[in-house]
Amino acid sequence: MLAFSLTLSAADSVQVFRDFHDAFFQAFDAMLGGDTRQAGIRGNNVIVGITDTGLYLYHDQFDQDERDIFSSVVLSARKVVMYNAWANKADESESITCGHGTHVAGLLAGSSSSGQHDDLGIANKAQIAFMDIGTQSDTCAGQLNCAVSLATPADASDLLQSQMDAGATIFSFSWGTPGSDYSAQARDLDKFIHENPNVLLIVAAGNSGESSTTGQSTISSPSGAKNVISVGASLNSAASFTDFPCPDIFNERTVASFSSAGPTTDGRLKPDVVAPGYISGHASSNRCGSASLRVAPRWLVEEREQKCNRMAALPASGVVSCTSLASDAIDVTYPDMYQGYGKPNLTNIVNFSGLDASANNSRTNPPSLYFLPNSTEGSEPSVGHGGEVVISFTVARDVDLRATLVWTDPPGSTQASSQLQHDLDLVVRVRNGTQKFGPLTADSNTGRDSKNNVEMVQVSYQDLVAAARGSNASSSNATIDDSALGDDGEIIVEAVIYGRSVLLADTQAFAFVASSSAIGSTSGSAATTNGDDSFWSAWTVAIIVGSSPLRRWKRLLLLSCALYTSLVLFWLARDKANDDDSVYDYGRFISAVDLDAGQVSYLHAHEDRELQSEFEFATLEFEFMRPTNVSVEKDDPEIAEAEAHAKTVKTFPVSETKKRTLRCINWRATDGCNPHGLRLPSLDEPCNKAIPFGASGYCEVQDKDTGERFRVMQRYCSSVRDTARFRCSDAWDFAVFPQKARDAVKTALNRKFVLPNIAQKTTNQPEPRDGIVMVVYPKLLASAYATIRAVRELLDCRLPIELWFRPQEMKYFPTAFAQLQQWSQDSNSITFRKISQPGVVGFATKVFAIYHSSFERVLFLDADNTPVKDPTFLFESQEFVKTGAVFWPDFWHPARTIFNIQPHSLLWELLDLPFVSMFEQESGQLLVDRRRHAAPLELVKFFAFHRPNHFDKMKLAHGDKDLFRFAWLKLGAPFHMITTPPAVAGKVINNSFCGMTMVQYDTQGDALFLHRNSHKLMGVPRRKAMKMNAAALRRARNKRLRMQMAKADRITVHGEGPSAELEDTPSPTLEAPEADGYPDMAIWTHLSSFNNRSRRSDYYIGTYNADPDFEKGQNCYGKRYLNQTQHFVTQEFANLSYARLESELRRFAMEGAQFYEQAGITGR
Known part of the structure; x- marks a missing residue:
């Protein structure tokens, strides 16, 4: 099972109690209208699929007589019809009655079993199909303050299928994972929903809005999927902010500062909508701890419907005057990457109050709606490639129009620059008119939207009249054609859906909604709003409606809005992004024999899910199975004795802290290319004997003090390469290598530890020192010269550069090096640094240069590696700001590797790490924040300089290529591996x-x-x-x-x-x-x-x-x-x-050839 995690703490939970319940329903009523519950819209006959950390079934809101829900679906159950304990049920206990999953379920569909308490659920008549993906460590499971991790199945369809089998079609995911907004899981969910278009999946956008200055491009996964509804967080109703100054900022039309914002990596609009996710001043006093909800956000996005949306900057010290806020305001357009299409308001499309709906009371008259499809499920309208569908309807007098098109798009690719597979276009025109109105998200250059599978056209009644009468209707010479105008001012309008690109299927099904609102209720710059009495707010219809039959739309609308409202409230574990000057808290080493749930989730989060992760025995191993091994008699006395002895030999306890003195006993050969296979004592070898390629077995070592015997260096036939120098005489050091690594990094794990040349923190912390680091040696002098000139002269990169060199190598060619130094001085911001420490040679020079650099944030480049554009932007990229380390993939991955980094490699035993299926690392470029990653760099230094060098001696890794990745994985440190595989020029x-x-x-x-x-x-x-x-x-x-x-x-x-x-x-x-x-x-x-x-x-x-x-x-x-x-x-x-870069590099190299000539270096 592949997994990803979001660690939750019970201390972060918020108990459901009276004032919270009131505040929540105040926000709910503001969105859905106060008459919905009185009208009986409470989720009757609806099953909601909730996937979360666990559900306390004995809580009064969920208690029921039916208890067989763990093994089957019980549709007659009062509340919970199915409980899929995918991970475990450890976090569902009497000591944790207010966990994250219990919260979500309670606010969505909770209802009192005893009748002695209020029904807390928005849709209190709905039933629940629950999937438990929460896990806890066995050492504290079911206890308060025991961390909960989320573990999901590798196949995303398993996240939904069991609940679908129970009858659920509406699903809540109030969790996510950092990294790419279009991960493999997001893609797989797109695929599942595309194959099951009746599924409505609502996912919280994330809480990373403060991880960068603007908060943009922080959408988490799977919220970045195309076919899900991504929900951001707005503030609660205005009544919650009566004690705050600046009511124009702190109100229910404001997007919370922590709410993740778009666009997605490929430029799509996310989130789709926002819902209340911030309850001011709320805290609990019971054993569940408190939720410290934000009082003075640094960034707020103020949702002023349509053109009045703006982002206001607030200082971190607190709330300042409204005047200063206004001066910092930055105008944005609607829809935008902070609010999407805004906050849903059900009263815009449904009227439950039964008030007078006369034309003179437009505020109580809900807008007109036109739904397509308006038919049974499976007969949705569709359009083919190059085709078009024209839909005609009427817009009433003095009514504005919104027309929305939505389709369930086929899944994209995690590596694609654009995820949209089928591109449909929506335009609106007046019948017989020539003017076309495009979507709000249209590109200004093309007039169309080629990124999103949601398109909305918004046209005022005045613009429709002008289009009906001709674009110059106000001119005295204008020709007026009133054929599209009715006697009562109604206008016949046509919506055209065009199949711009539909190549993966014969047709693409879609849903279409045309809606309108009464003139005077819109809230443009001149509109007035009156708190909760305002009829209009920014809203979207088509996203909510989807393609479900008309007979179900009211129910779906209600449940969707309910999910919007509750989702973001319960994303309690916020990712607190590190500031540039922060140090990552690594915790303890990751060990293959002692993994907790959080560490498993960390490792799985870095696994590449599209790579093969389960490997059968390699063909190589079968080739080396000796014919004599196959015919061995298992009852041979010598073999039986060896087998009995093997059972007394234990696996070496790498995770212990005890220091042991070991001695090698012998190489113990086994059959079947497996170190745990049948013992073959006739093939045993002494410790100093080289073990041939293709052998399987293990080295037996003994503790000199206790006499205990252990298995070390356990080999499959393919565990080492044919060039490896494998002898059991290295086993004693191999066994304690993980312990020595822990000791080497112990000091660096102290938060006060800093690497050389790192400035101590000050009150007025200066900007970090960024720069490029390179290592040069004689044969790459001209290459380094060409790269530096290209960076400076062609790319106009102003980053300072450090050139590291070994004096022992360069002292034979002083003139050549002096000339290079002179040119470097003339070009400014280039310094030379000596590597004088003995033993720092070859690949280790890179590690040494990064470790001792004078820069705090380092971009390392091999001397033969040239950027094609100024790389300065990397230091401000979201991935680097969030993790402090960006690595690049190599050509090779476990199924296609020339370096033998695969599941059976001896490498994983040396590192004491479980196998991680991902691309290998190519270290020709590295981006590292040395302030935040002192411990991993200390571990890399240990890997590079430890003797004997097991990585090199046994050919377990090539040079420094993967050492950085291994160190970060070993410490559980955050890093981002570039997802696009390298190309070949x-x-x-x-x-x-x-x-x-x-x-x-x-x-x-x-x-x-x-x-x-x-x-x-x-x-x-x-x-x-x-x-x-x-x-x-x-x-x-x-x-x-x-x-x-x-x-x-x-x-x-x-x-x-x-x-x-x-x-x-x-x-x-x-x-x-x-x-x-x-x-x-x-x-x-x-x-x-x-x-x-x-x-x-x-x-x-x-x-x-x-x-x-x-x-x-x-x-x-x-x-x-x-x-x-x-x-x-x-x-x-x-x-x-x-294209011209190579010619310039070759010219620069020719001009730098003098360095080679004086160094006495010839061509290859």
Whole structure:
């Protein structure tokens, strides 16, 4: 089961009691009108599906005689007809009677069983089909203050299907998960609803509105799904704010500051609507704790219907004068990303009061409605690709019009830049008229909406009259055509639904609602409102109505509005985003043998659900099952003795704090490619013997003090690569590696710990120091030079840059380095930093540079990695602000890996982590806030510098590539992995493609970095051998260079044969330069990128040689023959916005070639 979590604390709960109940129904009545309950609209014969943390069934609001609801559906039950205990029932106990799920259910449908208490539910006659997704740790389950996590099934349909089987079609999700607003779960819910269009799913938008300055783009998942109703939070009724100044700001028409706002990642409008989610001054005094509801929000979005909506900035110190608020106001348009279409008001479409509905009393006359479909379920109207449907109806005199189109769109892709699959267009026109009125969300350039599956056209009666009479009806020369005008001023109007793009099905079904309101009741800038007596508020009809039959619309409207009102009230666990100067509280290490629910949820939240997570034994393992193993007699005395001994050997207790002194006993071989298979003592080996590739078994170690024996380094046949150096002599250190890691990071887990060069907090905290960090060494001098010039001159990036280098490497070439330093000084904001610590070589230099950087927030770039646009924006991206760390994926994932990072890898035992199915990490670029992530960086340092280096020795990870990801996972630290898989840039020769550069994307799915995997920029002509012996000459020259760097003064060649061979070898010639005269070969002619409509499990990058079109030995990535797979899309580089970048880089490298010449470095 894959899971994601939102940890809830019982201390955050709010007990339902009298004043809260009154305040809630005050808000409810403001939305639905006070006559709805008196009219008997209470959810009769309706079953509501609620999925939440758990439900206390013995509460008076839910108590009933029927108790078989856990195993079957009992439709005759008084209140709860079904209870699906998906996770467990631990949080449903007598000590927790006011949990989150109990709250939600009580306010939606609670009714007193004893009759001695008020019915707390808005729809108190409705029944409940409940799904319990709350889990608790076994150590405190059912107790107060025990954290509750939400665990959901991998298949999103399982979230709804059991309740649907019980008769529910309306569902409440008052929870969500951070990260992408269109996650795999959101996509799967879109798919389920598309296949079950009668489902109405209402999801809270989220509480991350204060995680950024504007609060925008903070919608959580699955609220970002297209086919759900996303609900934001508004304030309660005006009576709750009588003690507040500035009533124009603090009122029921104000959106709460914490309410998550859109747009979504692909630009869609979310939330759809808002509902009261803020009850002022409410707190409970009983054992459930208190809900500290906000008194002085920092940001409020004031919902002034239509054009008067505005956002007002309030200082954090409290409420200031109305004058200052007005001066900071920022106008927004309606609908907008804060309120969506506003707050639903049922009185706009239904009148239960029975008051006079004469024309002279328009306030009591509900607006006219036209529903389509107005038929039985399954016969909804639809439109095909390129087709259109025309709907005619009449608008009464002095009545404004709103026409709304909604359709259930097919599911999108988590990697797509646009999620809309079927694009329908709605326009309104007067019959025989030429003027067309488009949707409120139309693009100003195109006049149409190509992003949303909800479109609303709003037209005033005056505009309709003008359109009926001609656009210049007020002119004395205007031609007036009154054919569309009736005798009583009514206007015949046509709504046209056009199938702009319907390619995934023959037709797309839709729902259409035309509604109107009396003139004078609208609240434009000149309108007057009078508290709860106001007839008009910003509202939406079509979203509520959907495509249900007319006979059910009243019931659906009521329950939908009830859900709107209650959902946001009970999203009690708010994500308190870290400020830039905050430090993340990591808690304890994650251990594979001691996982609590919160840690499981954290790991599952980082799993890629579209990747294969369940693996059968690899074919590789069966290939190495020795024939002799299969025929072994299990009753052989030697085997029986070994088996008996194996049962006494325990798994090493990695999570304990006890320090043990261990010694290696032996390698213990097993059968079946499984370390837990039948023992094969004849294949045992001593500790110092290298274990061959394909063997299975484990190393046995013994505690020198207690004599206890343990299994360590448990190997499947595929646990290590064929190049691994596997000996049990390393087992004693391998076993205690997780303990040593905990000890290394222990100090860094203290909140007072800071990394080197981190400024201490002050009252007036300055802006964080941001910058780019690079490491240079001789062979990448020209590449670094070219990248820096491109960043400065082509991208106009002003971020300061640190260049780290090892003096031991550069001291042989002082002149070349001095020239680079001189150019850097002339270009400003570039500093050189020395890596003088012994032993910091190779991949470890990156870790050292980031750890000791003078920047507080670091963008690390490999010297051969070039941005295609100014990367400064990354520091203010929502993902980085929220997590403080952004990583990028590699080409490889568990089902397609060249580094063997798969479920059976020995890596997971070394790390003491459960297997996490996700893309591997490519560390050619890293974005890290060093202030917030001192502990993970301390752990990365331990991984890089611990000796022996188990990662390298046993080839469990390649260099520094995944160390950052492992450290963050081990500590449960927040990070964002870019979701768009990398593309491949390369060259096509004779229809043969060779990918030589990895293309990484930003958080919005746009190309950002070009990382040259091969053909590094040299700036000098490449050497071309006349015959094979030239290769030996090149190797000898490179060997001489390496020996120089190791303080050797000469190269010794043993034997006369090799010396003579080298001397007889003709001098190599130089390859001809490119047509533009630059010596480096141009390698970017085509871009092969993953098709965002494909499943991520279909992402596969091949490795191959493309000779004879490319030189033998050239590693190529991607697919040799393009356009032979539907999962990748090919583009010519010449058509990309950064097409000229390579030419400029090659020019810069040529100008920097002097560094290579003086360093004595030749071409490859």
